[in-house]
Amino acid sequence: MKRRFLNLPRYQKQILAAAFDFFCLPLIFIISLLLDTGSSTPPASYVQFAMIAGILSIPLFIRLGLYRAVIRYIDHQIIVTVLTGVAHSVAALAIAYAAVFTSVPSPTLFCIYGLNTILYLLASRFAARGYFLGERRARLRAQPVLIYGAGTAGNALASALMAAGEYFPVGFVDDNPQVKDTTIAGIKVYGPDAMSRLLSRHGIKTVLLAIPSLSRRRQRELVDALTELRVKLKVTPSINNLVRGHARVDDVRQIEIEDLLSRDQVQPNSELLASAIRGKSVLVSGAGGSIGSELCRQIVTHRPARLVLLESSEYGLYAVEQELNELCEAAGHAVEIIPCLGSVLDRPRCEQIMRAFGVSSVYHAAAYKHVPLVEYNPIQGLRNNVFGTLELARAAQACAVSSFVLVSTDKAVRPTNVMGASKRLAELILQAFARQPGPTRFSMVRFGNVLGSSGSVVPLFRKQIAAGGPVTLTHPEITRYFMTIPEAAQLVIQAGALAEGGDVFVLDMGxxxxxxDLARKMIHLSGMEVADGTTPNGIEIRYVGLRPGEKLYEELLIGDNVFGTEHPLIMRARENEIEWVFLEKMLKQLDEACNRDDHELIRAQLMKIVSEYRPSSEIADAVWSRDSGPLHAAK
Known part of the structure; x- marks a missing residue:
C-alpha cells in the first residue's frame, strides 16, 4: 500500500492532499469554535458553516502553489506560502461569516482558527516529508553520512541528499559554538568533539565537507585532522563553480590531491591571458599531451583567430581536435581549429605550417618527460627534447613569430637524469636565441609535478589503493612540488605576455x-588504514628504491637572481647562459655522438654543456647495455 501510494502520478498525489485538507479544515474550524466558546457541542448552524472553510480555502491554496510543492523537497520556504494562504483563507472566511450570520465575526474565533490551520498545514507537510524520506531511505538503503559545515552550503546539501536518496545525513558538524546543539532542517548540529562517537554509533563511513568558501590552506588543515578518523572524505564544489553553474551543491566528489596542497591556486591575470591570445594565430606543439591539451582548452576560451595543433600522435591529435571543436561550439567561440600531424624535428614542415597560418605565438609543450623512460632511451629523449626545441625555435625565427614559450620543468635545475639535462639544454638554446637580433621573444616556464598528467603518481596510488595495495614508493624521504594542470597552462600563457626575452619564469608553489605522507593520506581518505604491526590487514606501503636518474627532492631555481613580475606569485629568474657561437659547436658535437650511438661521449658532452648535470646512476640505455655495454662485456 505504501509503495503504491509513493508510485502514484504527481497530480493524483496533489488531489489526495487537497481532499485531505478539504476534510480537515472544517474539523479545525469546529475545534476552534469549541475552544473559543468553551462549550462541548457546537450549534448545528455553525457545523454547516464549517464546510465553507474547505470550499473557500482550497482554491486559495491552489492559487498560491501550496500543492505544487513536492513533499520530499519542501523546506522552510513553505512557511511563507502557508502563512500567506492562511491569512487569505481567514479573511475570506470572516467575510463569509459576516454575510451568513449578519453579525461581526469573533476575532478570537478566527485567531484560534488561523493558528490551528497554520499548525495543521505545517505539521502535516513536514510529517509527510519525514515519512516519505524514511520510506525512500529504506527502499534505497541510503548511506548514513555526516556533513561538516552547517552553513548555507551544508543546509542545501542536506536537502539535496535527502531528496536524492543515496546518502542520509545523520547530523551536521560545525566549529562554530553558536550553532552547536541547534537543529537545522530537522538535523542536529554537533561539535567536532562528537564525531568519533557519531561515526561509531551510526556506522558512518563517509563525511561530506560542505564549506566551499574555505581557503585551500584551511581545507588542508581540516583534512589533516579528519584523516585520523579513517573515514572517506568527500567535498562539495567550490563557490566559484557553484556560482558559475559548473556544478551543483550535491555534486560531492572524492578529495583530490589539489585539495591537499598547502596553498591556494594561483589566480590568472585575465588581461595578460587576453593580450597573449585574443585575435592571434597560435600554435601549440605536443597539443595532444596532458599540458598541451590543457593549453589548447585555455587558449580557445580567450578567442584566438585560429589555433594550430601540432602533434605527432594521430590519435592524440584526433582526440584533442574533437574536444576543442565541441568546446568552441558549446561556448559559441568562432575559433578556427587546424590539426597538423608532424614532428618538431621536421623544421621544413614546421615552417610551412607557421607561414601558411600566420602563426604569431608558439607554445612548445612537445617533450618526452618520463624520467626513467628517457633514462632508458637517452638518445630519443635528447633528439625530441633538445633538437626538437632547436628546430622548432629556428622555424619560429625564420617565420618571424612574435612569442615562443617553452614548457620546462623543475627537473632542469641541477639535473641528475637525462630528461632534466635535456630540458635545461633546451632552456640554454632559447636563452642563446633570445640574445640574437630578431622579432621573436623566447622565454620558458619552469614548474613542478603536474597533477593528473600522464605518468603522475596520484592516479597510480589511487589505482593501487583500489586494488588493495601495495602502494609502491621509491623512497620514504622523497618530496615533490605540485600544481594543477590548469594552473600550469595559465602560467605558460601569461609568461608569453610577460616575456622580455630569455626569461625563466617560475611559480611560488608553496x-x-x-x-x-601523501600516500598515507590517500589511504586514510579512502576509508582504509596503512598496514603495520597493529593493522596487518591494511594497505601496505612498499619502498622499491630510487629509479635511474631520480633524486629525492626537486628545486625551481639554479641561482638566487630572482625578480618579481606583475603577477604576485610569478617570478622571473636570470640564470647562467652560453653564447650561441659556443653552444652551437657543442650541440653539433652532441649530435655527432648521438649519431654514433656513443653513450659515454653523450654523457660527457651533456655534462660539459649543462655544468650542473650530475648523473645519479650508470648509463641505463637498454639496447646499448645489452649490445655493447657492461652486460655485453660480461658475456
Missing amino acids: EPVKIA
Whole structure:
C-alpha cells in the first residue's frame, strides 16, 4: 500500500492532499469554535458553516502553489506560502461569516482558527516529508553520512541528499559554538568533539565537507585532522563553480590531491591571458599531451583567430581536435581549429605550417618527460627534447613569430637524469636565441609535478589503493612540488605576455609535499588504514628504491637572481647562459655522438654543456647495455 501510494502520478498525489485538507479544515474550524466558546457541542448552524472553510480555502491554496510543492523537497520556504494562504483563507472566511450570520465575526474565533490551520498545514507537510524520506531511505538503503559545515552550503546539501536518496545525513558538524546543539532542517548540529562517537554509533563511513568558501590552506588543515578518523572524505564544489553553474551543491566528489596542497591556486591575470591570445594565430606543439591539451582548452576560451595543433600522435591529435571543436561550439567561440600531424624535428614542415597560418605565438609543450623512460632511451629523449626545441625555435625565427614559450620543468635545475639535462639544454638554446637580433621573444616556464598528467603518481596510488595495495614508493624521504594542470597552462600563457626575452619564469608553489605522507593520506581518505604491526590487514606501503636518474627532492631555481613580475606569485629568474657561437659547436658535437650511438661521449658532452648535470646512476640505455655495454662485456 505504501509503495503504491509513493508510485502514484504527481497530480493524483496533489488531489489526495487537497481532499485531505478539504476534510480537515472544517474539523479545525469546529475545534476552534469549541475552544473559543468553551462549550462541548457546537450549534448545528455553525457545523454547516464549517464546510465553507474547505470550499473557500482550497482554491486559495491552489492559487498560491501550496500543492505544487513536492513533499520530499519542501523546506522552510513553505512557511511563507502557508502563512500567506492562511491569512487569505481567514479573511475570506470572516467575510463569509459576516454575510451568513449578519453579525461581526469573533476575532478570537478566527485567531484560534488561523493558528490551528497554520499548525495543521505545517505539521502535516513536514510529517509527510519525514515519512516519505524514511520510506525512500529504506527502499534505497541510503548511506548514513555526516556533513561538516552547517552553513548555507551544508543546509542545501542536506536537502539535496535527502531528496536524492543515496546518502542520509545523520547530523551536521560545525566549529562554530553558536550553532552547536541547534537543529537545522530537522538535523542536529554537533561539535567536532562528537564525531568519533557519531561515526561509531551510526556506522558512518563517509563525511561530506560542505564549506566551499574555505581557503585551500584551511581545507588542508581540516583534512589533516579528519584523516585520523579513517573515514572517506568527500567535498562539495567550490563557490566559484557553484556560482558559475559548473556544478551543483550535491555534486560531492572524492578529495583530490589539489585539495591537499598547502596553498591556494594561483589566480590568472585575465588581461595578460587576453593580450597573449585574443585575435592571434597560435600554435601549440605536443597539443595532444596532458599540458598541451590543457593549453589548447585555455587558449580557445580567450578567442584566438585560429589555433594550430601540432602533434605527432594521430590519435592524440584526433582526440584533442574533437574536444576543442565541441568546446568552441558549446561556448559559441568562432575559433578556427587546424590539426597538423608532424614532428618538431621536421623544421621544413614546421615552417610551412607557421607561414601558411600566420602563426604569431608558439607554445612548445612537445617533450618526452618520463624520467626513467628517457633514462632508458637517452638518445630519443635528447633528439625530441633538445633538437626538437632547436628546430622548432629556428622555424619560429625564420617565420618571424612574435612569442615562443617553452614548457620546462623543475627537473632542469641541477639535473641528475637525462630528461632534466635535456630540458635545461633546451632552456640554454632559447636563452642563446633570445640574445640574437630578431622579432621573436623566447622565454620558458619552469614548474613542478603536474597533477593528473600522464605518468603522475596520484592516479597510480589511487589505482593501487583500489586494488588493495601495495602502494609502491621509491623512497620514504622523497618530496615533490605540485600544481594543477590548469594552473600550469595559465602560467605558460601569461609568461608569453610577460616575456622580455630569455626569461625563466617560475611559480611560488608553496611547500613541497612528502610523497610518503601523501600516500598515507590517500589511504586514510579512502576509508582504509596503512598496514603495520597493529593493522596487518591494511594497505601496505612498499619502498622499491630510487629509479635511474631520480633524486629525492626537486628545486625551481639554479641561482638566487630572482625578480618579481606583475603577477604576485610569478617570478622571473636570470640564470647562467652560453653564447650561441659556443653552444652551437657543442650541440653539433652532441649530435655527432648521438649519431654514433656513443653513450659515454653523450654523457660527457651533456655534462660539459649543462655544468650542473650530475648523473645519479650508470648509463641505463637498454639496447646499448645489452649490445655493447657492461652486460655485453660480461658475456
